[in-house]
Amino acid sequence: MSGVEKFWRKVKASRARVVIDGADYFETLRKAMLQAEKRIMLIGWDFDTRISLSKDEPEEDGPPVTLGDFVGWLADNRPDLEIKILKWKTSAIKLLGRGSTMITVAKWAVHDQIEFKLDGAHPVGCCHHQKIVVIDDNFAVCGGIDMTTDRWDTREHIGQDSRRKRPNGSQYSPWHDVTMIVDGQAASALGDLARDRWVTAGGEQLEPLRLENDPWPADVEPHFENIDITIARTRAKHENVEQVREIEALFLDQIRQAEKFIYIENQYFTSRKIADAIALRLEEADPPEIILVMPKTADGWLEQKTMDSARAKMVGAIYANKDTSRFAIFTPVNEANEDIYVHAKIMIIDDQILRVGSANLNNRSLGLDSECDLVIDNRETGDRAVSQQIAAIRFSLLAEHCGVDEQVAADALTGGCSMMDFIQQHRDCKRKLLPFEIPELGAAEEILADNKLLDPERPDEFFEPFSERTVVGDIVKRASPSSQ
Secondary structure, three states: OOOOOOOOEEEEEEEEEEEEOHHHHHHHHHHHHHOOOOEEEEEEOOEOOOOEOOOOOOOOOOOOOEHHHHHHHHHHHOOOOEEEEEEEOHHHHHHHHOOOHHHHHHHHHOOOOEEEEEEOOOOOOOOEOOOEEEEOOOEEEEEOOOEOOOOOOOOOOOOOOOOOEOOOOOEOOOEEOEEEEEEHHHHHHHHHHHHHHHHHOOOOOOOOOOOOOOOOOOOOOOOEEEEEEEEEEEEOOEOOEOOEEHHHHHHHHHHHHOOOEEEEEOOOEOOHHHHHHHHHHHOOOOOOEEEEEOOOOOOOHHHHHHHHHHHHHHHHHHHHHOOOOOEEEEEEEOOOOOEOEEOOOEEEEOOOEEEEEOOOEOHHHHHOOEEEEEEEEOOOOOOHHHHHHHHHHHHHHHHHHHOOOHHHHHHHHHOOOOHHHHHHHOOOOOOEEEEOOOOOOOHHHHHHHHHOOOOOOOHHHHHOOHHHOOOOOHHHHOOOHHHO
16 A cells, blocks of 8 residues: 555544444533534534434423434524535435424524534535534544434343334334544544535635633543544545545555454445455455454345445355455344444454544445544553553443443453353343344346445446446455365
8 A cells, every 4th residue: 555645643532432322422522512612514414304313301490301402592692603514416406394393493593603514525325424523623523423313222232112213203123333522632633624525515714723721521531632633534525626545545554464363343344445455355375353243234235235235245255265264244133122323434453453434344435425423542652551542442342232341351361261252142132143144145236236326436436337237356255265
């Protein structure tokens, strides 16, 4: 990957914390937004004004809990506060079927302090996929959690949880997600990124802020302090905006340099380049342990037919041609045997690298859609406390999925147990990780997978003949020495 930029900036965060699952995230974000003084920027793939940021009843005469009303309340009660909201343009059609949403957006439109814009500044077929919040340039969020319906859930992912309902009252399935909050220079840098995207989407030039306020919620303990944060992006070339593929370069570099293990949670696994990078590691005499935690099926019928089919072909090729004693994919279920949807995008390598962002392991996230990932890389400093905290996050995630106490996971995994064995040992728990079973594909699904209908690598690939496309890379298909 020589000559390819692997990141945009490396900056210092005074504090950083990984926030796991929507219940904790929405509460944390609401508290931080209440501390805003001058500017809040909300940039995302989708926003649903009807969602609740808290399952607690609002205090009498206090701020409301639904997103739309809460934003309006902030503007009404903070005369110096400006609120900028940027949503992916193509998903705007969803607004029409969301009841009171159009009324809320209309209220926003006539409010001098609120500006709501739709982002269509990308090539045809591309998606604005970043999920970024910036408050006063002093506090920021970057990760995988959209401020929309179906995202709220606790870490217990309780079966048929009555709180896990859409605004229309219907139930949705358990949902697992991850984001990261930062402050200091890291928040300021994400402010630069947010303002740049705002201008690209047609908004006015916004000046950076230099405020002394601290929006970080007082009851939220940081995982890391005075830590270097690397910011990596994906962006397709469009008009005067140059292409950026930092996320792809960094993924490939990190997978190549892993020594002991790679732990990944991700929504998709359809990237040929990522699969080839993993396949190369599996050809080694002593490869790292590679564990992926993913949803059993994609969210939505078309995604299931295309993305699931592509994953099946990719994983099937790896299993057929590689020694997979150190590689496995698992899908989580809760105590009611409901599938837990994995929307998180997190990677932990050797308890030295922690990566959280919006990018999936698919072609779109590596070269087509706008993405942003945050990375903590402890290899250079070798700070023992940082490594221990990254390990604690990995133990916490595995404990969540396997339905055990975090200390149980910590004791086993620090005592020499592999992740694969730990998962296998807890197959009888109420919450557990099940081995991914490769589905059989019909003729139509084979065609959809090979044509990468929803997952092209470049904007111009939408217009290429299907006969020129392929989903599986040469390295994945190549038989390893151990299988010959």
